[in-house]
Amino acid sequence: MEAITKRSKIKDLLTTEKVGTRVNIKGWVRTFRSNRFIALNDGSCLQNMQAVVDFEKMEEALLKRITTGACLSVTGMLTKSMGKGQDVEIMVESIHIYGNSDPEKYPLQPKKHSLEFLREIAHLRPRTNTFGAVLRIRHAVSYGIHKFFNDKGFYYLHTPIITGSDAEGAGEMFRVTMLDPVHPPVDEKGHADFSKDFFGKETNLTVSGQLEAELAALALSDVYTFGPTFRAENSNTARHLAEFWMIEPEMAFYDLNDNMDLAEEFVKYIISYTIENCREDLEYLTKRAEDEDKSKPQHQRSEMNLIDRLGFITANPFERLTYTAAIDILKNSKPNKKGKFQFPVNEWGMDLQSEHERFLVEKHFKKPVILYNYPISIKAFYMRLNDDDKTVAAMDVLFPGIGEIIGGSQREERYDVLKMRIRELGIDEKDLWWYLDTRRFGTAPHSGFGLGFERMVQFITGMGNIRDVIPFPRTPGNAAF
């Protein structure tokens, strides 16, 4: 009897010289061809390991149980492959089956499935090439983000997920309550009495960690958050989730320009990091997207493939222009003059529609665009008022295909101006006393932005729907798994 062979990951067997040694791998069967060739995948990388069985020497009952989806432990000699399509393979000496998989009922077949179908079996879709690649990239992007900030001396700040403040103004919130849903305690007006609730007040899930991040930035200088975020908007699009992850750096002593510099450097770093560390998965997704493109009409196809597109982003400076300059370009643009825009651009102060942003990014500049200095009327209370009294020091980074990937601003650090803005927008300043306190005690110029994590992963993987870059998407009417 041989000594027990330690399990290897398939990725390690492919990258280290182990030919001629006895190895053990464990994983899930992708296909079993010719009663002889098992394609086994353990998720460590895109590639399968081919395990070759001598079916004349194997028990037939065991062979019958090697079906798509079954989980196996395979031991044998790692050898140069005799066939084409793989460099090495395992000549099987023994097989242990951890888990059967009834081929009649297992929904994944060794063929292409639609993303819509896979979404319905989100518990099994990580076993596909596409989702394996997306999830590995999602990890790398996540790790790259922490590395970027850590290397720059930023501190990772954990902001609360349950929040008692509803002043963020970033949209509808999910209520968190322990009150009896049928017969809650009521106040004299007959409304639910949240003073009797778990926290003694009405609480919600966070829509942003920004305000808390600002508190920490005015002590630690440079911080960032990276956590779940919840929006109860009834948004049904390919780029919205009810639960998503957001990164929010906040920096003391950064003005708007420093903020834009950081945002651009950050995004480019993340993309470069992924290109360097996820080559194989990116190549797979690139090929996948190219195949998909072939079935589309010419004018809908992308000009550049996925990997080239990513490389292009890292190699070229983003276009920076003010809101005012953007309005000028849009006003004089062909689609505007020909009345092709659903929302014509005619006056300064209007909010830009996604068709306008898409025109600037995809047609006019053909690269990422940073718009800044927006009219005060269309932006949030905490953004710093510019000297013209008409605009605020806000900035949005717009990406091809997905639109706004980053939104940020220099924050209003002047106590009186901030208080005035809070009043103007009808927010109860009592809810924000702690926020205003930072402006009373040692205030400082500071800036920050928010990056939608899934939108970043969407751009890097080229996936068209945001529901396919998060393991278990939450959207209106869907909280399965």
Added chain:
RNA sequence: UCCUCAGUAGCUCAGUUGGUUAGAGCACCUGACUGUUAAUCAGGGGGUCGUAGGUUCAAGUCCUACCUGGGGAGCCA
């Protein structure tokens, strides 16, 4: 939430102006073959045509409502 398109076998889809017993490929099962790469060849099983109403001699096909999904829009990250 609004506009729009779609829902037929486990999956991907075809199904004529409403007209006999609703089809194909893949998957699955049986057999053959065995260095395969979405293996191949022969045979077989598999359907309340999204749900509920309605029109009609007759509905997968037409009408209404609802459900689910796609694309677009709004809100945003």
